Amino acid sequence: GAVVSQHPSWVICKSGTSVKIECRSLDFQATTMFWYRQFPKQSLMLMATSNEGSKATYEQGVEKDKFLINHASLTLSTLTVTSAHPEDSSFYICSAPRTGAPNEQFFGPGTRLTVL
């Protein structure tokens, strides 16, 4: 099956710093990628939809200036958490549907962010 990778798998940073998380579709093209956030024992909450070549679409309540998304190519989307604070500590998961196949959506392994 198709593979989506995320890097890094975990990161610890100091409050006030920025952290970049990469999401790659390894063997298929994805014009759209989704970023989710998951707190412990909770569900996946959609943060934003990343679109190749255009601006991301953010869900209500998600600060676009804090969570910068760039979809630079058909296989790469990045999420940058700017000026991270402890409350940003969470598990971030990206997901990519195969272009033209909305019933096939693949998930990355997730990135655990801890902000001290």
Added chain:
Amino acid sequence: AQTVTQSQPEMSVQEAETVTLSCTYDTSESNYYLFWYKQPPSRQMILVIRQEAYKQQNATENRFSVNFQKAAKSFSLKISDSQLGDTAMYFCAFRNNDMRFGAGTRLTVKP
């Protein structure tokens, strides 16, 4: 916006028995997709089964099957011959323009 509801936060079942996890959703769309995902402690999302809304036949994948009731907007998952490895969080998901998840059901299979 579409909403997905899983009303069973936790469930347990004896090994080899059958269990059904419930899911309802709300949408005004006619074309969409429904999924059940399993999330083990590793937190990697694993596709269990999917259903296209335009298909009337219920999807099956080995021990996993769904009961899709489009008019009632219901999409339940039945796990037959439960195995210890089925212990995990299970999320129901709705996909149209994006994918949204229910709150999840924590399933424990007891030996």
